[in-house]
Amino acid sequence: MGHIVVIGAGQAGASLVGKLRTQGYDGDITLLGAEDGPPYQRPALSKAYLLGEMERDRLYLRPRDWYAGNDIALRTGTRAVSVDTTAQTVTVEGDEVLTYDHLALTTGSHPRLLPDAVGGNLDGVYQVRDLADADAMMPEFVEGRRLLIIGGGYIGLEAAAVAAKMGLHVVLVEMAERILQRVAAPQTSDYFRDLHRAHGVDIREGVGLDTLTGEGRVSGAVLTDGTTLDIDFAIVGVGIYPATVLAEAAGIACDNGIQTDVYGQTSAANVWAAGDCATLEWHGQQIRLESVGNAIDQAECVARNMLGAHEAYVPKPWFWSDQYDVKLQIAGLNLGYDDVIVRQTGDAQSHWYYSDDRLIAVDAMNDPRNYMIGKRLIEAGKSPAKTVIQDPETDMKALLRA
Missing domain, CATH: 3.50.50.60 (FAD/NAD(P)-binding domain)
Known part of the structure; x- marks a missing residue:
């Protein structure tokens, strides 16, 4: 064979x-x-x-x-x-x-690394990509220590959630106008910004890293707005x-x-x-x-x-992220969206992405039921009217039979 x-x-x-x-x-x-x-x-x-x-x-x-x-x-x-x-x-x-x-x-x-010229080669600077990375940084997570996270994507936000839960002082900087800008709608960014700030994370958007400072080991940072920070370690999550x-x-x-x-x-x-x-x-x-x-x-x-199947691969995109007590579940791809419908169900929230009138993706925060419904609708090529999604009285499961 x-x-x-x-x-x-x-x-x-x-x-x-x-x-x-x-x-x-x-x-x-x-x-x-x-x-x-x-x-x-x-x-x-x-x-x-x-x-x-x-x-x-x-x-x-x-x-x-x-x-x-x-x-x-x-x-x-x-x-x-x-x-x-x-x-x-x-x-x-x-x-x-x-x-x-x-x-x-x-x-x-x-992972994309920081150049040596801005302090990427200093001790105490980490990325989260493999098991060795996680093992190396784990001893740094001690209550009261000061952490700088560079990058407001999912990796950076997940690390921030872990650090905040363990009692660290966390500053997260994101060069773009908002966290999650590359991957999510402003409504999802707003949700997670509020979540992190409620847990004490200092999120700074439109601000990047100029340089890390220290003699051999990182001890400080200079941001692009001129702010200086005293830090104990840094995590780089820039893609x-x-x-x-x-x-x-x-x-x-x-x-x-x-x-x-x-x-x-x-x-x-x-x-x-x-x-x-x-x-x-x-x-x-x-x-x-x-x-x-x-x-x-x-x-x-x-x-x-x-083995000879000659089977075309048809992706059915899904993703997830855990931050604090929130589970984010994503179905579909939001490439090319032009409208986002927010659906609130008690403490659960979901964001429904449309391109014209076609449903293309769903972000669901602590809303597994609507995540699954959205995923099945997208895979079936069904696009409920936006007003139907927004209406809190809508029987969402019935949309699958429509």
Whole structure:
């Protein structure tokens, strides 16, 4: 049956090799991971794990012996250094060469770092991307200490929530006009700004970092408005970028990610890609979806297509974020929205995004029922009238039958 090599032992890579086995593939499988441990869930790193509410073993998607039991060669602490798509080989550190019949690139993404020139190389400056990052910063979370968070996206806000709950003094700066500007409507930004300020977080919008200061270790910050802060440590959450170095060096087409067709194939024969590193077709354009849901679904579709299914991948985007006692659930993609309808149900709130009169996305805060209804409506291509959504008397479940 041949040999399938998967580079990248994250959520996508783990999902792909698991699906290969459940689909009956009985050839050789090698899963290469640069980190030392088995594949694990990343979202919890900035939430429950950082809070100390989740043990390390619970992060693992499957125990290590599961891979051996399913005849999957899980090689952790092993970094691929090059791919030859003509010879169909992968070279790993130490100059070992693996031959493949099919190759999957599930290399994920990297956090954007602060340049050394502005203090990014000082001790006490962290990002939240992998388990080593979370382990390194965990001792910093001590009541009364002063934390600066740079970036008002979901990672920054989740870290702020953890720190505030643990009694730290938190300042969060966001260079854009508002937090979550890139990913959410002003109504959602307003909701979470109010939530964080109610918990004592000092949110400053339209203000960025000029430089971090300190001798060897960070001890202060100068902001773009001239403000100076005394801080004990800093967390950088200014976005991620796809891990495409291997693909680019191999001559595989990349543009803000490894380009794939509807089946997950790249421009190279017998080479596939899935997860954060891969672009996909969405309503006539190439996009990347940075989410657990996409990593699982796209990787499982690629696994089936490796085995001949020829199944087009149709993404059903969903995301989530936990902050304090609020669970945000997002369905759909809000690209191109021109109107947002706010629905209030007691303490629950949901924001319904429309493009013209077409429902395209829903943000639901502590509102799982309307999240599920919105998700099903979007997937079914149904768009209730905006006045119907806004009316608190509307029987929302009945909309699914309309």
